[in-house]
Amino acid sequence: MKQALPIISIVPDKRRTKDNNLYPLKLRITYKGERKYYSTGYETSLEDWKAMQERQVRGKLKSLLNSTNDVKIRAQHCCDTLSFFSYHAFEAAFFPKSVPTTSVLGAFEEYVDRLKKNGQVGTASSYQCACVSLHKFKPNLKFRHITVEFLKSYEQWFLSQGNSITTVSIYVRALRALVRIAIEDGIMDNLDYPFGKRKYVVPIGRNIKKALTVEEIGLIYNYEAEAGSMDEMSRDYWIFIYLCNGLNMKDLCLLKYKDIQGDFIAFQRAKTIVSRRSNSEPIRMAIKEDVKNTIEKWGQKPIHPDSYIFPWIKSEMSLEAQRLKIQLVVHLVNEHMKKIAKELGIDKPVTTYCARHSFATVLKNSGVSTEFISEALGHSSLKTTKNYLAGFENEAIHKNTDLLLQFKK
Structure with a gap:
Protein backbone atom coordinates (compact mmCIF):
# COMPACT_ATOMS: atom_id res chain seq x y z
CA MET A 1 0.00 0.00 0.00
CA LYS A 2 1.35 3.41 -0.97
CA GLN A 3 2.33 5.66 1.87
CA ALA A 4 0.56 8.94 2.65
CA LEU A 5 3.66 10.70 3.97
CA PRO A 6 6.89 11.42 2.09
CA ILE A 7 9.93 9.28 2.93
CA ILE A 8 13.19 11.25 2.96
CA SER A 9 16.69 9.83 2.60
CA ILE A 10 20.19 10.64 1.35
CA VAL A 11 21.56 8.22 -1.27
CA PRO A 12 24.51 8.08 -3.72
CA ASP A 13 23.36 8.59 -7.30
CA LYS A 14 24.86 5.52 -8.97
CA ARG A 15 23.56 6.66 -12.37
CA ARG A 16 26.32 9.25 -12.57
CA THR A 17 29.75 7.72 -12.34
CA LYS A 18 32.52 10.33 -12.33
CA ASP A 19 36.12 10.15 -13.49
CA ASN A 20 37.33 10.32 -9.86
CA ASN A 21 35.06 7.39 -8.82
CA LEU A 22 32.95 9.71 -6.68
CA TYR A 23 29.17 9.71 -6.76
CA PRO A 24 26.87 12.68 -6.13
CA LEU A 25 24.90 12.39 -2.90
CA LYS A 26 21.24 13.11 -3.57
CA LEU A 27 18.30 13.96 -1.39
CA ARG A 28 15.66 11.38 -2.33
CA ILE A 29 11.99 11.93 -1.58
CA THR A 30 9.52 9.09 -2.12
CA TYR A 31 5.83 9.92 -2.11
CA LYS A 32 2.94 7.73 -3.25
CA GLY A 33 5.17 5.47 -5.30
CA GLU A 34 7.04 8.31 -7.04
CA ARG A 35 10.66 9.24 -6.38
CA LYS A 36 12.46 12.49 -7.03
CA TYR A 37 16.13 13.27 -6.49
CA TYR A 38 17.70 16.60 -5.56
CA SER A 39 21.36 17.56 -5.51
CA THR A 40 23.01 18.25 -2.16
CA GLY A 41 26.28 19.51 -3.60
CA TYR A 42 28.20 16.69 -1.86
CA GLU A 43 29.81 13.53 -3.23
CA THR A 44 31.76 10.51 -2.00
CA SER A 45 32.98 7.07 -3.04
CA LEU A 46 30.80 4.01 -2.51
CA GLU A 47 33.31 2.61 -0.04
CA ASP A 48 33.24 5.74 2.12
CA TRP A 49 29.45 5.88 1.87
CA LYS A 50 29.21 2.29 3.13
CA ALA A 51 31.58 3.11 5.98
CA MET A 52 29.47 6.13 6.92
CA GLN A 53 26.39 3.90 7.24
CA GLU A 54 27.97 0.98 9.10
CA ARG A 55 30.29 2.49 11.71
CA GLN A 56 31.32 5.63 13.51
CA VAL A 57 33.56 7.77 11.36
CA ARG A 58 35.88 10.68 12.05
CA GLY A 59 37.47 13.59 10.29
CA LYS A 60 36.24 14.45 6.78
CA LEU A 61 33.77 11.56 6.65
CA LYS A 62 32.16 12.63 9.91
CA SER A 63 31.90 16.19 8.61
CA LEU A 64 30.32 14.92 5.39
CA LEU A 65 27.89 12.72 7.32
CA ASN A 66 26.86 15.63 9.53
CA SER A 67 26.36 17.90 6.51
CA THR A 68 24.19 15.42 4.63
CA ASN A 69 22.20 14.62 7.79
CA ASP A 70 21.60 18.35 8.15
CA VAL A 71 20.16 18.46 4.64
CA LYS A 72 17.92 15.48 5.47
CA ILE A 73 16.70 17.01 8.75
CA ARG A 74 15.89 20.34 7.13
CA ALA A 75 14.08 18.58 4.29
CA GLN A 76 12.02 16.61 6.84
CA HIS A 77 11.21 19.78 8.74
CA CYS A 78 10.18 21.47 5.50
CA CYS A 79 7.81 18.59 4.67
CA ASP A 80 6.33 18.66 8.18
CA THR A 81 5.47 22.34 7.87
CA LEU A 82 3.58 21.88 4.59
CA SER A 83 -0.20 21.67 5.03
CA PHE A 84 -0.34 19.41 1.96
CA PHE A 85 2.70 17.74 0.43
CA SER A 86 3.51 18.04 -3.25
CA TYR A 87 6.87 18.09 -4.95
CA HIS A 88 6.19 21.57 -6.29
CA ALA A 89 5.32 22.90 -2.82
CA PHE A 90 8.39 21.24 -1.32
CA GLU A 91 10.74 22.68 -3.97
CA ALA A 92 9.31 26.18 -3.54
CA ALA A 93 9.71 26.05 0.24
CA PHE A 94 13.02 24.21 0.51
CA PHE A 95 15.37 25.32 -2.22
CA PRO A 96 15.65 29.05 -1.51
CA LYS A 97 17.47 27.96 1.67
CA SER A 98 19.06 24.72 0.46
CA VAL A 99 22.70 23.70 0.44
CA PRO A 100 23.03 23.16 -3.36
CA THR A 101 22.81 26.88 -4.07
CA THR A 102 26.16 27.47 -2.36
CA SER A 103 27.81 24.66 -4.33
CA VAL A 104 28.72 25.25 -7.96
CA LEU A 105 28.60 21.50 -8.60
CA GLY A 106 25.06 21.31 -7.22
CA ALA A 107 23.97 24.37 -9.19
CA PHE A 108 25.34 22.85 -12.40
CA GLU A 109 23.55 19.55 -11.80
CA GLU A 110 20.23 21.31 -11.13
CA TYR A 111 20.61 23.48 -14.22
CA VAL A 112 21.58 20.51 -16.39
CA ASP A 113 18.46 18.65 -15.22
CA ARG A 114 16.37 21.69 -16.09
CA LEU A 115 17.88 21.91 -19.57
CA LYS A 116 17.20 18.23 -20.21
CA LYS A 117 13.57 18.64 -19.14
CA ASN A 118 13.31 21.51 -21.63
CA GLY A 119 14.67 19.25 -24.38
CA GLN A 120 17.96 21.18 -24.62
CA VAL A 121 20.13 18.08 -24.45
CA GLY A 122 22.99 19.61 -26.46
CA THR A 123 23.24 22.63 -24.18
CA ALA A 124 22.92 20.31 -21.17
CA SER A 125 25.89 18.30 -22.42
CA SER A 126 27.96 21.48 -22.80
CA TYR A 127 27.14 22.59 -19.24
CA GLN A 128 27.96 19.12 -17.93
CA CYS A 129 31.40 19.27 -19.59
CA ALA A 130 31.99 22.71 -18.07
CA CYS A 131 31.05 21.33 -14.64
CA VAL A 132 33.50 18.41 -14.96
CA SER A 133 36.32 20.72 -16.05
CA LEU A 134 35.78 23.21 -13.22
CA HIS A 135 35.54 20.42 -10.67
CA LYS A 136 38.84 18.96 -11.86
CA PHE A 137 40.46 22.35 -11.39
CA LYS A 138 38.94 22.92 -7.94
CA PRO A 139 36.94 20.16 -6.23
CA ASN A 140 34.03 21.28 -4.01
CA LEU A 141 33.92 24.67 -5.72
CA LYS A 142 31.64 27.19 -3.99
CA PHE A 143 30.26 30.43 -5.39
CA ARG A 144 32.32 32.41 -2.89
CA HIS A 145 35.47 31.00 -4.56
CA ILE A 146 34.61 32.55 -7.93
CA THR A 147 36.74 35.68 -8.13
CA VAL A 148 38.66 37.45 -10.86
CA GLU A 149 41.84 35.68 -9.71
CA PHE A 150 40.12 32.29 -9.73
CA LEU A 151 38.84 32.78 -13.29
CA LYS A 152 42.23 33.88 -14.59
CA SER A 153 43.91 30.91 -12.91
CA TYR A 154 41.32 28.51 -14.33
CA GLU A 155 41.81 29.89 -17.84
CA GLN A 156 45.61 29.51 -17.62
CA TRP A 157 45.29 25.97 -16.25
CA PHE A 158 42.75 24.96 -18.89
CA LEU A 159 44.87 26.23 -21.77
CA SER A 160 47.98 24.56 -20.30
CA GLN A 161 46.20 21.22 -20.73
CA GLY A 162 46.26 21.71 -24.50
CA ASN A 163 42.64 22.90 -24.76
CA SER A 164 41.45 25.70 -27.03
CA ILE A 165 40.52 29.27 -26.17
CA THR A 166 37.12 28.63 -27.80
CA THR A 167 36.34 25.84 -25.33
CA VAL A 168 37.38 27.82 -22.28
CA SER A 169 35.12 30.61 -23.54
CA ILE A 170 32.16 28.20 -23.70
CA TYR A 171 32.82 26.82 -20.22
CA VAL A 172 33.32 30.21 -18.57
CA ARG A 173 30.15 31.57 -20.16
CA ALA A 174 28.25 28.62 -18.66
CA LEU A 175 29.70 29.47 -15.25
CA ARG A 176 28.81 33.14 -15.75
CA ALA A 177 25.17 32.18 -16.36
CA LEU A 178 25.05 30.30 -13.04
CA VAL A 179 26.72 33.19 -11.22
CA ARG A 180 24.01 35.52 -12.47
CA ILE A 181 21.34 33.12 -11.20
CA ALA A 182 23.14 32.91 -7.85
CA ILE A 183 23.07 36.73 -7.59
CA GLU A 184 19.34 36.78 -8.44
CA ASP A 185 18.73 34.17 -5.72
CA GLY A 186 20.72 36.16 -3.17
CA ILE A 187 23.52 33.58 -2.91
CA MET A 188 26.13 36.06 -4.18
CA ASP A 189 26.33 39.80 -3.78
CA ASN A 190 26.21 41.79 -6.99
CA LEU A 191 29.35 43.62 -5.83
CA ASP A 192 31.20 40.28 -6.03
CA TYR A 193 30.28 39.74 -9.69
CA PRO A 194 33.72 38.96 -11.24
CA PHE A 195 32.93 39.38 -14.93
CA GLY A 196 33.11 42.48 -17.09
CA LYS A 197 35.27 45.46 -17.92
CA ARG A 198 38.29 45.89 -15.62
CA LYS A 199 37.45 42.49 -14.10
CA TYR A 200 37.57 39.13 -15.88
CA VAL A 201 36.68 39.38 -19.56
CA VAL A 202 35.46 36.15 -21.18
CA PRO A 203 37.87 35.37 -24.04
CA ILE A 204 36.58 35.33 -27.59
CA GLY A 205 37.28 32.12 -29.47
CA ARG A 206 39.39 32.45 -32.59
CA ASN A 207 36.91 30.58 -34.75
CA ILE A 208 37.74 31.77 -38.27
CA LYS A 209 34.75 31.09 -40.47
CA LYS A 210 35.77 29.88 -43.93
CA ALA A 211 33.26 29.95 -46.74
CA LEU A 212 33.73 28.48 -50.19
CA THR A 213 33.78 30.58 -53.33
Whole structure:
Protein backbone atom coordinates (compact mmCIF):
# COMPACT_ATOMS: atom_id res chain seq x y z
CA MET A 1 0.00 0.00 0.00
CA LYS A 2 1.35 3.41 -0.97
CA GLN A 3 2.33 5.66 1.87
CA ALA A 4 0.56 8.94 2.65
CA LEU A 5 3.66 10.70 3.97
CA PRO A 6 6.89 11.42 2.09
CA ILE A 7 9.93 9.28 2.93
CA ILE A 8 13.19 11.25 2.96
CA SER A 9 16.69 9.83 2.60
CA ILE A 10 20.19 10.64 1.35
CA VAL A 11 21.56 8.22 -1.27
CA PRO A 12 24.51 8.08 -3.72
CA ASP A 13 23.36 8.59 -7.30
CA LYS A 14 24.86 5.52 -8.97
CA ARG A 15 23.56 6.66 -12.37
CA ARG A 16 26.32 9.25 -12.57
CA THR A 17 29.75 7.72 -12.34
CA LYS A 18 32.52 10.33 -12.33
CA ASP A 19 36.12 10.15 -13.49
CA ASN A 20 37.33 10.32 -9.86
CA ASN A 21 35.06 7.39 -8.82
CA LEU A 22 32.95 9.71 -6.68
CA TYR A 23 29.17 9.71 -6.76
CA PRO A 24 26.87 12.68 -6.13
CA LEU A 25 24.90 12.39 -2.90
CA LYS A 26 21.24 13.11 -3.57
CA LEU A 27 18.30 13.96 -1.39
CA ARG A 28 15.66 11.38 -2.33
CA ILE A 29 11.99 11.93 -1.58
CA THR A 30 9.52 9.09 -2.12
CA TYR A 31 5.83 9.92 -2.11
CA LYS A 32 2.94 7.73 -3.25
CA GLY A 33 5.17 5.47 -5.30
CA GLU A 34 7.04 8.31 -7.04
CA ARG A 35 10.66 9.24 -6.38
CA LYS A 36 12.46 12.49 -7.03
CA TYR A 37 16.13 13.27 -6.49
CA TYR A 38 17.70 16.60 -5.56
CA SER A 39 21.36 17.56 -5.51
CA THR A 40 23.01 18.25 -2.16
CA GLY A 41 26.28 19.51 -3.60
CA TYR A 42 28.20 16.69 -1.86
CA GLU A 43 29.81 13.53 -3.23
CA THR A 44 31.76 10.51 -2.00
CA SER A 45 32.98 7.07 -3.04
CA LEU A 46 30.80 4.01 -2.51
CA GLU A 47 33.31 2.61 -0.04
CA ASP A 48 33.24 5.74 2.12
CA TRP A 49 29.45 5.88 1.87
CA LYS A 50 29.21 2.29 3.13
CA ALA A 51 31.58 3.11 5.98
CA MET A 52 29.47 6.13 6.92
CA GLN A 53 26.39 3.90 7.24
CA GLU A 54 27.97 0.98 9.10
CA ARG A 55 30.29 2.49 11.71
CA GLN A 56 31.32 5.63 13.51
CA VAL A 57 33.56 7.77 11.36
CA ARG A 58 35.88 10.68 12.05
CA GLY A 59 37.47 13.59 10.29
CA LYS A 60 36.24 14.45 6.78
CA LEU A 61 33.77 11.56 6.65
CA LYS A 62 32.16 12.63 9.91
CA SER A 63 31.90 16.19 8.61
CA LEU A 64 30.32 14.92 5.39
CA LEU A 65 27.89 12.72 7.32
CA ASN A 66 26.86 15.63 9.53
CA SER A 67 26.36 17.90 6.51
CA THR A 68 24.19 15.42 4.63
CA ASN A 69 22.20 14.62 7.79
CA ASP A 70 21.60 18.35 8.15
CA VAL A 71 20.16 18.46 4.64
CA LYS A 72 17.92 15.48 5.47
CA ILE A 73 16.70 17.01 8.75
CA ARG A 74 15.89 20.34 7.13
CA ALA A 75 14.08 18.58 4.29
CA GLN A 76 12.02 16.61 6.84
CA HIS A 77 11.21 19.78 8.74
CA CYS A 78 10.18 21.47 5.50
CA CYS A 79 7.81 18.59 4.67
CA ASP A 80 6.33 18.66 8.18
CA THR A 81 5.47 22.34 7.87
CA LEU A 82 3.58 21.88 4.59
CA SER A 83 -0.20 21.67 5.03
CA PHE A 84 -0.34 19.41 1.96
CA PHE A 85 2.70 17.74 0.43
CA SER A 86 3.51 18.04 -3.25
CA TYR A 87 6.87 18.09 -4.95
CA HIS A 88 6.19 21.57 -6.29
CA ALA A 89 5.32 22.90 -2.82
CA PHE A 90 8.39 21.24 -1.32
CA GLU A 91 10.74 22.68 -3.97
CA ALA A 92 9.31 26.18 -3.54
CA ALA A 93 9.71 26.05 0.24
CA PHE A 94 13.02 24.21 0.51
CA PHE A 95 15.37 25.32 -2.22
CA PRO A 96 15.65 29.05 -1.51
CA LYS A 97 17.47 27.96 1.67
CA SER A 98 19.06 24.72 0.46
CA VAL A 99 22.70 23.70 0.44
CA PRO A 100 23.03 23.16 -3.36
CA THR A 101 22.81 26.88 -4.07
CA THR A 102 26.16 27.47 -2.36
CA SER A 103 27.81 24.66 -4.33
CA VAL A 104 28.72 25.25 -7.96
CA LEU A 105 28.60 21.50 -8.60
CA GLY A 106 25.06 21.31 -7.22
CA ALA A 107 23.97 24.37 -9.19
CA PHE A 108 25.34 22.85 -12.40
CA GLU A 109 23.55 19.55 -11.80
CA GLU A 110 20.23 21.31 -11.13
CA TYR A 111 20.61 23.48 -14.22
CA VAL A 112 21.58 20.51 -16.39
CA ASP A 113 18.46 18.65 -15.22
CA ARG A 114 16.37 21.69 -16.09
CA LEU A 115 17.88 21.91 -19.57
CA LYS A 116 17.20 18.23 -20.21
CA LYS A 117 13.57 18.64 -19.14
CA ASN A 118 13.31 21.51 -21.63
CA GLY A 119 14.67 19.25 -24.38
CA GLN A 120 17.96 21.18 -24.62
CA VAL A 121 20.13 18.08 -24.45
CA GLY A 122 22.99 19.61 -26.46
CA THR A 123 23.24 22.63 -24.18
CA ALA A 124 22.92 20.31 -21.17
CA SER A 125 25.89 18.30 -22.42
CA SER A 126 27.96 21.48 -22.80
CA TYR A 127 27.14 22.59 -19.24
CA GLN A 128 27.96 19.12 -17.93
CA CYS A 129 31.40 19.27 -19.59
CA ALA A 130 31.99 22.71 -18.07
CA CYS A 131 31.05 21.33 -14.64
CA VAL A 132 33.50 18.41 -14.96
CA SER A 133 36.32 20.72 -16.05
CA LEU A 134 35.78 23.21 -13.22
CA HIS A 135 35.54 20.42 -10.67
CA LYS A 136 38.84 18.96 -11.86
CA PHE A 137 40.46 22.35 -11.39
CA LYS A 138 38.94 22.92 -7.94
CA PRO A 139 36.94 20.16 -6.23
CA ASN A 140 34.03 21.28 -4.01
CA LEU A 141 33.92 24.67 -5.72
CA LYS A 142 31.64 27.19 -3.99
CA PHE A 143 30.26 30.43 -5.39
CA ARG A 144 32.32 32.41 -2.89
CA HIS A 145 35.47 31.00 -4.56
CA ILE A 146 34.61 32.55 -7.93
CA THR A 147 36.74 35.68 -8.13
CA VAL A 148 38.66 37.45 -10.86
CA GLU A 149 41.84 35.68 -9.71
CA PHE A 150 40.12 32.29 -9.73
CA LEU A 151 38.84 32.78 -13.29
CA LYS A 152 42.23 33.88 -14.59
CA SER A 153 43.91 30.91 -12.91
CA TYR A 154 41.32 28.51 -14.33
CA GLU A 155 41.81 29.89 -17.84
CA GLN A 156 45.61 29.51 -17.62
CA TRP A 157 45.29 25.97 -16.25
CA PHE A 158 42.75 24.96 -18.89
CA LEU A 159 44.87 26.23 -21.77
CA SER A 160 47.98 24.56 -20.30
CA GLN A 161 46.20 21.22 -20.73
CA GLY A 162 46.26 21.71 -24.50
CA ASN A 163 42.64 22.90 -24.76
CA SER A 164 41.45 25.70 -27.03
CA ILE A 165 40.52 29.27 -26.17
CA THR A 166 37.12 28.63 -27.80
CA THR A 167 36.34 25.84 -25.33
CA VAL A 168 37.38 27.82 -22.28
CA SER A 169 35.12 30.61 -23.54
CA ILE A 170 32.16 28.20 -23.70
CA TYR A 171 32.82 26.82 -20.22
CA VAL A 172 33.32 30.21 -18.57
CA ARG A 173 30.15 31.57 -20.16
CA ALA A 174 28.25 28.62 -18.66
CA LEU A 175 29.70 29.47 -15.25
CA ARG A 176 28.81 33.14 -15.75
CA ALA A 177 25.17 32.18 -16.36
CA LEU A 178 25.05 30.30 -13.04
CA VAL A 179 26.72 33.19 -11.22
CA ARG A 180 24.01 35.52 -12.47
CA ILE A 181 21.34 33.12 -11.20
CA ALA A 182 23.14 32.91 -7.85
CA ILE A 183 23.07 36.73 -7.59
CA GLU A 184 19.34 36.78 -8.44
CA ASP A 185 18.73 34.17 -5.72
CA GLY A 186 20.72 36.16 -3.17
CA ILE A 187 23.52 33.58 -2.91
CA MET A 188 26.13 36.06 -4.18
CA ASP A 189 26.33 39.80 -3.78
CA ASN A 190 26.21 41.79 -6.99
CA LEU A 191 29.35 43.62 -5.83
CA ASP A 192 31.20 40.28 -6.03
CA TYR A 193 30.28 39.74 -9.69
CA PRO A 194 33.72 38.96 -11.24
CA PHE A 195 32.93 39.38 -14.93
CA GLY A 196 33.11 42.48 -17.09
CA LYS A 197 35.27 45.46 -17.92
CA ARG A 198 38.29 45.89 -15.62
CA LYS A 199 37.45 42.49 -14.10
CA TYR A 200 37.57 39.13 -15.88
CA VAL A 201 36.68 39.38 -19.56
CA VAL A 202 35.46 36.15 -21.18
CA PRO A 203 37.87 35.37 -24.04
CA ILE A 204 36.58 35.33 -27.59
CA GLY A 205 37.28 32.12 -29.47
CA ARG A 206 39.39 32.45 -32.59
CA ASN A 207 36.91 30.58 -34.75
CA ILE A 208 37.74 31.77 -38.27
CA LYS A 209 34.75 31.09 -40.47
CA LYS A 210 35.77 29.88 -43.93
CA ALA A 211 33.26 29.95 -46.74
CA LEU A 212 33.73 28.48 -50.19
CA THR A 213 33.78 30.58 -53.33
CA VAL A 214 31.06 30.14 -55.92
CA GLU A 215 33.63 28.36 -58.12
CA GLU A 216 34.47 25.87 -55.34
CA ILE A 217 30.79 25.25 -54.66
CA GLY A 218 30.38 24.56 -58.38
CA LEU A 219 33.09 21.90 -58.19
CA ILE A 220 31.22 20.14 -55.40
CA TYR A 221 27.89 20.45 -57.20
CA ASN A 222 29.35 18.85 -60.34
CA TYR A 223 31.34 16.17 -58.50
CA GLU A 224 30.62 12.79 -60.05
CA ALA A 225 29.95 10.26 -57.33
CA GLU A 226 28.97 6.63 -57.65
CA ALA A 227 25.19 6.31 -57.65
CA GLY A 228 23.81 5.33 -54.26
CA SER A 229 27.18 5.78 -52.51
CA MET A 230 27.88 7.65 -49.27
CA ASP A 231 29.87 10.15 -51.33
CA GLU A 232 26.77 10.93 -53.38
CA MET A 233 24.56 11.22 -50.32
CA SER A 234 27.04 13.49 -48.54
CA ARG A 235 27.41 15.73 -51.59
CA ASP A 236 23.62 15.98 -51.96
CA TYR A 237 23.13 16.76 -48.26
CA TRP A 238 25.83 19.45 -48.42
CA ILE A 239 24.19 21.14 -51.44
CA PHE A 240 20.78 20.76 -49.77
CA ILE A 241 22.07 22.64 -46.68
CA TYR A 242 23.67 25.30 -48.88
CA LEU A 243 20.44 25.88 -50.83
CA CYS A 244 18.15 25.69 -47.77
CA ASN A 245 19.28 28.78 -45.88
CA GLY A 246 22.30 26.98 -44.43
CA LEU A 247 20.13 24.96 -42.02
CA ASN A 248 22.11 22.80 -39.61
CA MET A 249 22.10 19.01 -39.64
CA LYS A 250 19.81 18.74 -36.63
CA ASP A 251 17.13 20.79 -38.36
CA LEU A 252 17.64 18.76 -41.55
CA CYS A 253 17.10 15.49 -39.67
CA LEU A 254 13.99 16.85 -37.93
CA LEU A 255 12.26 18.11 -41.08
CA LYS A 256 8.82 16.57 -41.57
CA TYR A 257 6.63 16.30 -44.63
CA LYS A 258 4.11 18.65 -43.02
CA ASP A 259 6.83 21.34 -43.21
CA ILE A 260 6.53 21.31 -47.01
CA GLN A 261 4.08 24.04 -47.98
CA GLY A 262 3.77 24.37 -51.72
CA ASP A 263 7.06 25.61 -53.15
CA PHE A 264 8.52 26.27 -49.68
CA ILE A 265 9.71 24.45 -46.61
CA ALA A 266 8.69 26.27 -43.41
CA PHE A 267 10.18 25.21 -40.09
CA GLN A 268 11.32 26.51 -36.72
CA ARG A 269 14.94 25.98 -35.65
CA ALA A 270 15.25 23.40 -32.91
CA LYS A 271 17.83 25.68 -31.29
CA THR A 272 15.37 28.52 -30.76
CA ILE A 273 12.05 26.79 -30.08
CA VAL A 274 12.67 26.88 -26.31
CA SER A 275 14.44 30.22 -26.04
CA ARG A 276 12.13 32.19 -28.36
CA ARG A 277 8.64 30.84 -27.85
CA SER A 278 7.10 34.29 -28.30
CA ASN A 279 8.59 34.50 -31.80
CA SER A 280 6.85 31.72 -33.69
CA GLU A 281 7.71 32.96 -37.18
CA PRO A 282 9.07 29.97 -39.12
CA ILE A 283 12.05 30.06 -41.45
CA ARG A 284 10.95 29.73 -45.07
CA MET A 285 13.16 28.01 -47.65
CA ALA A 286 12.46 27.91 -51.37
CA ILE A 287 12.26 24.41 -52.83
CA LYS A 288 14.63 24.56 -55.78
CA GLU A 289 14.77 21.69 -58.26
CA ASP A 290 17.93 20.29 -56.59
CA VAL A 291 16.24 20.43 -53.17
CA LYS A 292 13.25 18.52 -54.56
CA ASN A 293 15.55 15.93 -56.15
CA THR A 294 17.42 15.34 -52.88
CA ILE A 295 14.14 14.73 -51.04
CA GLU A 296 12.98 12.29 -53.70
CA LYS A 297 16.34 10.48 -53.81
CA TRP A 298 17.17 10.24 -50.09
CA GLY A 299 13.86 10.86 -48.33
CA GLN A 300 11.45 8.34 -46.86
CA LYS A 301 7.99 7.70 -48.27
CA PRO A 302 5.55 10.31 -46.90
CA ILE A 303 3.32 7.89 -44.98
CA HIS A 304 1.68 10.74 -43.04
CA PRO A 305 2.38 14.48 -42.51
CA ASP A 306 4.32 13.84 -39.27
CA SER A 307 6.75 11.49 -41.04
CA TYR A 308 10.36 12.70 -41.00
CA ILE A 309 11.59 13.49 -44.50
CA PHE A 310 14.98 11.87 -44.01
CA PRO A 311 15.38 8.43 -42.39
CA TRP A 312 17.60 9.23 -39.40
CA ILE A 313 15.18 10.07 -36.59
CA LYS A 314 12.43 7.79 -35.29
CA SER A 315 9.43 9.03 -33.33
CA GLU A 316 10.14 6.66 -30.43
CA MET A 317 13.71 7.97 -29.94
CA SER A 318 14.60 9.81 -26.73
CA LEU A 319 16.13 13.28 -27.07
CA GLU A 320 19.53 11.88 -26.09
CA ALA A 321 19.25 9.14 -28.73
CA GLN A 322 18.34 11.78 -31.31
CA ARG A 323 21.39 13.85 -30.36
CA LEU A 324 23.74 10.87 -30.73
CA LYS A 325 22.22 9.89 -34.09
CA ILE A 326 22.55 13.44 -35.44
CA GLN A 327 26.18 13.59 -34.29
CA LEU A 328 26.79 10.35 -36.17
CA VAL A 329 25.25 11.75 -39.36
CA VAL A 330 27.31 14.95 -39.09
CA HIS A 331 30.50 12.93 -38.66
CA LEU A 332 29.59 10.66 -41.57
CA VAL A 333 28.86 13.52 -43.98
CA ASN A 334 31.91 15.54 -42.89
CA GLU A 335 34.26 12.59 -43.43
CA HIS A 336 33.01 12.02 -46.97
CA MET A 337 33.03 15.75 -47.77
CA LYS A 338 36.65 15.88 -46.58
CA LYS A 339 37.48 13.13 -49.08
CA ILE A 340 35.59 14.90 -51.88
CA ALA A 341 37.29 18.24 -51.13
CA LYS A 342 40.70 16.59 -51.28
CA GLU A 343 39.93 15.05 -54.68
CA LEU A 344 38.74 18.43 -55.96
CA GLY A 345 41.79 20.28 -54.63
CA ILE A 346 39.78 22.43 -52.21
CA ASP A 347 42.11 23.27 -49.32
CA LYS A 348 39.40 24.26 -46.84
CA PRO A 349 37.41 22.40 -44.17
CA VAL A 350 34.34 21.49 -46.24
CA THR A 351 31.95 20.58 -43.41
CA THR A 352 28.18 20.87 -43.04
CA TYR A 353 28.79 24.10 -41.13
CA CYS A 354 30.89 25.36 -44.03
CA ALA A 355 27.76 25.02 -46.18
CA ARG A 356 25.98 27.42 -43.81
CA HIS A 357 28.91 29.85 -43.94
CA SER A 358 28.94 29.64 -47.72
CA PHE A 359 25.20 30.35 -47.99
CA ALA A 360 25.64 33.53 -45.94
CA THR A 361 28.79 34.86 -47.61
CA VAL A 362 27.67 34.21 -51.20
CA LEU A 363 24.51 36.23 -50.56
CA LYS A 364 26.45 38.97 -48.73
CA ASN A 365 29.02 39.32 -51.50
CA SER A 366 26.20 39.38 -54.07
CA GLY A 367 24.72 42.49 -52.44
CA VAL A 368 21.86 40.84 -50.53
CA SER A 369 20.86 42.82 -47.43
CA THR A 370 22.02 41.75 -43.98
CA GLU A 371 18.36 41.87 -42.88
CA PHE A 372 17.40 39.17 -45.40
CA ILE A 373 20.39 37.00 -44.47
CA SER A 374 19.58 37.38 -40.77
CA GLU A 375 16.00 36.24 -41.29
CA ALA A 376 17.07 33.36 -43.52
CA LEU A 377 19.63 32.12 -40.98
CA GLY A 378 17.12 32.37 -38.14
CA HIS A 379 19.20 34.78 -36.08
CA SER A 380 17.53 36.60 -33.21
CA SER A 381 19.15 39.96 -34.02
CA LEU A 382 21.07 41.80 -36.73
CA LYS A 383 24.00 42.11 -34.33
CA THR A 384 24.33 38.31 -34.30
CA THR A 385 24.33 38.25 -38.11
CA LYS A 386 26.89 41.04 -38.40
CA ASN A 387 29.22 39.20 -36.02
CA TYR A 388 28.60 36.02 -38.00
CA LEU A 389 29.46 37.68 -41.33
CA ALA A 390 32.54 39.48 -39.99
CA GLY A 391 34.74 36.42 -40.41
CA PHE A 392 33.82 36.05 -44.08
CA GLU A 393 34.72 39.47 -45.38
CA ASN A 394 38.53 39.56 -45.61
CA GLU A 395 38.51 38.24 -49.17
CA ALA A 396 35.74 40.65 -50.12
CA ILE A 397 37.72 43.59 -48.66
CA HIS A 398 40.76 42.71 -50.77
CA LYS A 399 38.62 42.25 -53.89
CA ASN A 400 36.73 45.51 -53.48
CA THR A 401 39.75 47.65 -52.57
CA ASP A 402 41.50 46.38 -55.71
CA LEU A 403 39.07 48.68 -57.52
CA LEU A 404 40.97 51.66 -56.08
CA LEU A 405 43.92 50.83 -58.34
CA GLN A 406 42.00 49.77 -61.43
CA PHE A 407 43.55 52.69 -63.34
CA LYS A 408 46.82 50.70 -63.35
CA LYS A 409 45.30 48.12 -65.72
